[in-house]
Amino acid sequence: MEKLVSSWSTAGTTLPESYIFPLETRPGELHFGPDGNSNIPVIDLDEDHNHDQTSIIQQIIKAGQEYGIFQVVNHGVSEELMDETMKVMKKFHEMPAIDKARECSKDPKMRCRLYTSSENYSTEELHYWRDALVHPCHPLEEHMQFWPENPTQYREIVGKYTVEVRKLASKILELISQGLGVKPGYFSGELSENPIVLVNHYPACPEPGLALGIAKHRDPSVITILLQGDVPGLQLSKDGKWVVVPPLSHAFVVNIGYVLQVLSNGKLKGAEHRVVTNSSVARTTTSLFIYPSNDSIIKPETTLTDACNPPLYRAFQYKDFRSYYISNTADAEKVHEFMDRHT
Numbered sequence: 280m281e282k283l284v285s286s287w288s289t290a291g292t293t294l295p296e297s298y299i300f301p302l303e304t305r306p307g308e309l310h311f312g313p314d315g316n317s318n319i320p321v322i323d324l325d326e327d328h329n330h331d332q333t334s335i336i337q338q339i340i341k342a343g344q345e346y347g348i349f350q351v352v353n354h355g356v357s358e359e360l361m362d363e364t365m366k367v368m369k370k371f372h373e374m375p376a377i378d379k380a381r382e383c384s385k386d387p388k389m390r391c392r393l394y395t396s397s398e399n400y401s402t403e404e405l406h407y408w409r410d411a412l413v414h415p416c417h418p419l420e421e422h423m424q425f426w427p428e429n430p431t432q433y434r435e436i437v438g439k440y441t442v443e444v445r446k447l448a449s450k451i452l453e454l455i456s457q458g459l460g461v462k463p464g465y466f467s468g469e470l471s472e473n474p475i476v477l478v479n480h481y482p483a484c485p486e487p488g489l490a491l492g493i494a495k496h497r498d499p500s501v502i503t504i505l506l507q508g509d510v511p512g513l514q515l516s517k518d519g520k521w522v523v524v525p526p527l528s529h530a531f532v533v534n535i536g537y538v539l540q541v542l543s544n545g546k547l548k549g550a551e552h553r554v555v556t557n558s559s560v561a562r563t564t565t566s567l568f569i570y571p572s573n574d575s576i577i578k579p580e581t582t583l584t585d586a587c588n589p590p591l592y593r594a595f596q597y598k599d600f601r602s603y604y605i606s607n608t609a610d611a612e613k614v615h616e617f618m619d620r621h622t
């Protein structure tokens with residue numbers, strides 16, 4: 280396997296050329312709103328705090344239309360479980376490279392795996408300052424046997440975490456289905472059958488102004504639930520400018536993905552985001568992607584289209600979209616060529 284960034288980088292390393300991005304894509308200037316922050320909505324999911332369910336639904340739909348990303352608080356996942364998950368995931372990435380490789384080599388189908396930079400390391404011109412562990416999480420009994428056994432509590436803690444975060448994702452998707460006016464349970468079943476956990480690790484970087492943790496992209500999911508911990512690094516592209524998604528203690532970041540964009544016929548939009556690094560501290564985050572089953576057909580929900588609102592996207596099989604997305608390195612223009620309905 281390619282060498283993990285965490286196995287060779289140290290505070291004094293000079294940045295290898297293959298990690299230096301051209302001026303246009305390097306992290307540049309950041310922009311803030313008039314009150315000094317990025318104004319990304321923070322939604323309180325507790326009905327007792329937030330009037331009633333209708334108001335929560337309206338806030339989610341508005342955030343999905345205007346930003347494609349929002350944060351949620353009072354979401355029902357225990358803070359202790361979030362802290363323990365973050366701790367065990369950090370511990371995993373702190374292990375020697377040889378131990379991490381051993382812990383990730385048990386899955387004959389290689390769905391639990393460790394990689395560095397991106398899924399396209401061998402073909403990409405430039406590399407990203409990131410190591411990643413990825414594995415499916417549902418059904419738990421089927422996949423957990425291939426997860427790392429070290430750190431010793433990894434399976435137990437991450438198992439509990441994925442159950443709780445999947446419940447949260449279902450709750451948010453149920454609110455979205457009400458907001459869109461589609462039938463209850465619309466997103467359960469095959470549209471959310473294949474949830475995947477990604478544990479990102481961005482070591483401290485000697486030249487954060489020249490490197491990227493992840494290039495700009497929209498997620499290929501229905502939605503993504505991200506725990507970003509307390510180190511900033513996630514940025515959203517808003518009106519042509521990069522703004523910070525501020526770490527909020529014990530909040531989750533919710534990203535709308537391309538699949539929901541297509542299903543909602545563009546009513547909700549995927550958020551374009553990227554990750555930058557910093558020179559002082561490593562950053563560990565975890566995304567839980569809600570993916571459809573490979574065979575499901577993705578197309579605008581028919582009840583959301585009519586003569587005045589024609590379908591903007593074509594129907595496609597999810598697995599075709601996914602492999603196209605990966606081999607075209609998430610390039611937004613190419614992805615649109617794939618999904619847009621050409622009349």
Ligand SMILES: O=C(O)CCC(=O)C(=O)O
Binds near residue numbers: 505512513552564566
């Ligand atoms: O690490 C982060 O803050 C975001 C990660 C991300 O965008 C992803 O995993 O798709």
Ligand SMILES: [Fe+2]
Binds near residue numbers: 552
């Ligand atoms: Fe992402």
